[in-house]
Amino acid sequence: MTTFLADGREIAAKPGETILLALRREGIHVPTLCHMDGLAPSGACRLCVVEVEGTGNLVTACSCPVSEGLKIRTRTPRVLEARRTIVELLLSNHPDDCLYCPRGGKCELQHLAMDLGVRQRLYRGAKSKRELDVSSPSILRDPSKCILCGRCVRMCEEYQTVSAVDFIARGSRAFVGTAFNAGLNLSSCINCGQCILVCPTGALSERSSLDAVVAALADPTKLVIAQHAPAVSVSLAEEVGLKPGTDVDGKMVAALRRVGFDRVFDTSFAADLTIMEEASELVHRVTTGGVLPMMTSCSPGWIKFVEQFYPEFIPNLSTCKSPQQMMGAIIKSFFAQRENIEPGNIVSVSIMPCTAKKFECARPEMQPNHVPDVDYVLTTRELGQLLRMFGVNLAALEAEAADTPFGERTTAGKIFGASGGVMEAAVRTAYYLITGQEMGDLKIQPLRGMKGIKELRTTIGTLDVGAAVASGLGNARQLLDQLRAGRKDLQFIEIMTCPGGCINGGGQPIGADLESVRARMQALYKIDRDEPRRVSHANPWITRLYDEFLGKPLGEKSHHLLHTHYHKREVPL
């Protein structure tokens, strides 16, 4: 332990720790803009400056390691003045349109200006004007609101290893943009939206579909159907000011009905359906010598990542559509037939923790005969806004059950929302398909938790199974590179694009820290612990769906409705 003095108070720090981390642990808040937990300090924004006795210049707390006997001061007039000046300079090149900004109220720059007491415009001059990039179906970029903190660039490069954006040009002309300054839709962007989560301002936000959904809800000729993803019910609470990790499933169903949705279905039902198809596909591949390891296909960011960076692994991707798209497909086929409604009169809206789902539902593969399986995707954040716009108080509502026939789920479908959940659910059902018996203990501990890569070696019947789970595409890349180098002991791989899985998706509430994400994950596993029906094949409505409509897993109807194929994609990598 190293001890140092901060504002006269003795503080213990781990050797090599930065001043910033030591101070934060002690409850001393030092403002930052460029700092990212878990990544090397960049020291670019200089907001975290402190005074260090014996040095003339102010020192950045984020990059300076603690040394024994160090004496620092964090709140002298000089420090506060320096921080305020930095914010004032940033504001001098920032649009004054907070009232119209999608990030208004949640903007870190706005908070800093308030916290540091910026009350007047000290610097005036020309502001750099840049055009809005509306080219992506998922992400809206407003570079004139960018303060060049570099967090999106680092998230994209260091966590996701995509590098769709980088700093372009120099000095006062510098901006964050794509290769050749093209639209995001032409770049290698995989639409994961992690950049939105780390952006301190309104420079990055989702492409909103709220207007279209509000219009559909008001159209009496349309049957408007909502489906909600497993990870939304455990994160929506934060949008309405409740504690992270609160499950609001039933209240959310009630709220969606109040908003005007004619039917509310649970995407976790489609996750159960995905498991039936995907576990069958896995068993089929293993027994017939198909391409292995099979890789999950639920996460649309990951799919685009493979199409661009690792096209040789496209045959490894499960042909299963994602739960969102499966649900969309059976709504516009089985459900439409059953209710005797023209599919064209159904507006299918999915509530997702994800921005890439917006891209996915617009993929040509997902619109058989030009009828999209899913019409609009709203993120968790957009749903929060919809509820506020319509004056629906989630907290005050009584819980309601989702509609038949696609409202009932097992907990196997629910844990899809966390990294490792798809694998756990699939192993449970694959075990049943292979041995004809249920697993003794359904909880598979090695697949749980926030670790980037998790592995499982197990025996199902006489079959040795090697499984790996990765979340965050940097971790996925590691696994793929191992496969490229000849690793042969894996049969099944689950990849989720976002670190930790959908619970930390790019459409989730802004400002969540690691603890909130953990709380969301625990909420999912609590549901799995507490509810009785924990395997997808035990979902009675899944059985009925197969009996009445689909036939059997991997059957002809499934093949047409629930499966697809992907193709190599040419973009500047």
Add this chain to the structure above:
Amino acid sequence: MVEPDIEPILARHPGAGRETLIPILQEIQTAHGYLSKDVIMRVGKHLNLPTSKIYGVATFYNQFRFTRPGKYHVQVCRGTACHVKGSLSVLEAVVKELKISPGQTTRDGLFSLEVVACMGACGLSPVVNINGEFYAKVTPRKCTRILQDCRHQEHANAGC
């Protein structure tokens, strides 16, 4: 248009890492006059660097161009001495005459325009450099005439 062949240049840097990026870009620009999209992507593959990163580095430095240079590459100096001697109005005259902005090439491929910081010829300011030839103490009118002469020259050549 045919893409420049940069394979011989890349072959001179086998197994190169990111520290070789700028020398490679310089060699390509010296040989071919500019960096095309395909060239940047090819360099990225060679060095295992994302295209966005290479584009970011290349746009950081003024020396790199992204459009094919014209037959007449016009460099207008905007260094301090030239500025004092009125290079801004020279630049404006060139922009007006060629109808392109700095960094662009005319549609007929005849002229390209580049603004440079200082060519080390302050004694001749304001100075314009066309294809390596210096034109000293230019005025907007003089400069316009030089450009028009180049164009006439081309038309005359095309005529015979």
